[in-house]
Amino acid sequence: MKRHLPAVAVFCLGAVLLTLGIVRGEAQTVLQKAVIICMECIGIG
Amino acid sequence: MARKTLRSQLRLGCQVAFTALSNGYVQGFFKGKIYNSPTKYACVPGLNCYSCPGALGSCPIGSLQAVIGSRKFHVSLYVLGFLMMVGAILGKAVCGFLCPFGLVQDLLHKIPGVKKLRRLPGETYLQWLRYVMLGLLVILLPMVVVDIVGQGSPWFCKYVCPSGTLLGGIPLLAGNPALRSAVGWLFTWKMAILVVILVLSVFLYRPFCRYLCPLGAVYGFFNRFALYRFTLNEEQCTHCGACHKVCGLDIDPSKTPNHSQCIRCGKCLDACPHEAIVSTMARRKKKGETAF
Numbered sequence: 001m002k003r004h005l006p007a008v009a010v011f012c013l014g015a016v017l018l019t020l021g022i023v024r025g026e027a028q029t030v031l032q033k034a035v036i037i038c039m040e041c042i043g044i045g
Numbered sequence: 046m047a048r049k050t051l052r053s054q055l056r057l058g059c060q061v062a063f064t065a066l067s068n069g070y071v072q073g074f075f076k077g078k079i080y081n082s083p084t085k086y087a088c089v090p091g092l093n094c095y096s097c098p099g100a101l102g103s104c105p106i107g108s109l110q111a112v113i114g115s116r117k118f119h120v121s122l123y124v125l126g127f128l129m130m131v132g133a134i135l136g137k138a139v140c141g142f143l144c145p146f147g148l149v150q151d152l153l154h155k156i157p158g159v160k161k162l163r164r165l166p167g168e169t170y171l172q173w174l175r176y177v178m179l180g181l182l183v184i185l186l187p188m189v190v191v192d193i194v195g196q197g198s199p200w201f202c203k204y205v206c207p208s209g210t211l212l213g214g215i216p217l218l219a220g221n222p223a224l225r226s227a228v229g230w231l232f233t234w235k236m237a238i239l240v241v242i243l244v245l246s247v248f249l250y251r252p253f254c255r256y257l258c259p260l261g262a263v264y265g266f267f268n269r270f271a272l273y274r275f276t277l278n279e280e281q282c283t284h285c286g287a288c289h290k291v292c293g294l295d296i297d298p299s300k301t302p303n304h305s306q307c308i309r310c311g312k313c314l315d316a317c318p319h320e321a322i323v324s325t326m327a328r329r330k331k332k333g334e335t336a337f
Contacts, residue, residue: 006270007133014129021123026112027086030123033111034095034103035081037224040203041096041107042214043232044224 052311056141060148063091066101068145068212073098077220088124090131091144092260094206096213098220106183106260107202107209114187114197128263136271137264140254141308146208147254153246154293162249164295171256172306178205179259201259203231207239208253250293255306265305273309274325275302281321288313288322298322 021027039045067089070080079098089102105124112121131139140147154161165171178201187197202209214232218225245252254261268274275298282299289297291312296304298313302322314322 004272007267007272010129010267010270011133014126014133016126017122018126018130021121021126024118024122026118026121026123029112029115029117030088030103030108031083031086033108034085034100035079037079037217038094038096038107038199038202038209038213039227040199041094041206041209042217042224043210043235044214044227045203045229045231 052315056310057148057151059142060144060151063143064093064145064148067091067093068097068099069101070099073100074216075220077217077224079217088127089143090135090139092146092206092208092258093144094202094209094213096209096217098213098216100212104209106206107199110183110187110197110199110202113184114191114199116195119188129267132264132267132271134272135264136268136273136303136309137261137305137307138271138273138309139264140258140261141310144260145212147251147308149211149243150246150251150253153243154250156247159247165249165252168255168295174256175258175262175265178257179262183259204234205238205257207235207242210235210239211243251308254308255294261306261308265307268305268307269303272325275307275309275314276323276325277302278321278323281319282317283319283321285318287316287318291316 073079077098079096080101084101085095085103087102088105088108089100090105092106093100093102093104095103095107105128109121109124112118112124135142182201182205186200189197190200191197210232214235218228242253242257249255277299284299286297286299288299289295292298293310293312294306294308296307298304298307299321309324311324314324
């Protein structure tokens with residue numbers, strides 16, 4: 001278990017950051033970008 | 046030999062299944078449209094353009110640039126947290142098992158009849174380009190170069206990402222005449238990058254992952270301590286070089302079993318005649334190894 005401690009700690013920290021990101025509305029920004037065709041991504045500009 | 050075939054078939058099956066699953070909106074390919082439902086709140090682990098007509102989730106690198114370049118935020122806790130969670134479990138195994146563009150490169154490298162290259166001249170320096178892509182095009186430029194309303198561009202997606210061109214651009218343009226009429230120099234530039242990467246993939250194993258992928262650069266950081274990692278039993282290793290010889294990425298696992306470029310294909314595990322390299326999954330069955 002001890003040798004997995006760094007991975008578990010990073011995973012937990014990641015979960016906290018992910019939750020904070022959702023709370024402050026970042027997921028909404030991601031969705032807004034993802035549901036319309038990204039002209040830059042497909043090379044139109 | 047049987048174990049080798051089984052492992053590579055399992056990995057290929059996993060790559061195909063995940064690519065199909067994360068691009069399951071089949072109608073999008075026929076209609077020339079993209080999926081627009083709340084599943085796109087969530088990121089997928091691999092480099093999978095959210096403007097691919099079939100994409101059900103969001104690309105983490107595209108999402109990172111979208112949030113950093115937005116007017117409201119300059120740091121993305123959401124995407125960073127997601128990458129940390131996935132990286133802590135799988136590390137760069139994501140690239141080997143769950144990335145659609147990795148699958149494309151793998152398939153191209155299987156084309157026989159051409160001389161395969163181990164590395165390119167200046168390989169050590171070229172590998173640093175991944176960090177330039179991440180630091181400059183994914184983080185810095187979307188953050189600081191903004192338009193009149195304070196919005197930054199997704200520089201990596203716009204000027205480099207061949208995955209977006211292949212999985213998003215080509216299928217959308219094929220099915221959408223309005224988009225086709227808007228094609229200009231940028232599309233030509235991105236097509237040129239795509240063609241170079243695809244042709245190079247026939248000769249060299251995963252050139253995009255080696256030199257350009259910012260997502261791989263992030264996951265590579267987790268390789269040393271991710272839950273899924275490799276361990277070398279130094280007492281059993283004779284340094285015969287068999288693992289280095291089979292590694293497509295020219296890594297020597299007897300020196301660095303958790304190298305930041307390692308995508309966990311597992312060829313070294315099968316090649317070792319002494320079973321000196323084991324994964325954390327297999328280690329539970331064995332005893333006596335020292336963890337790195």
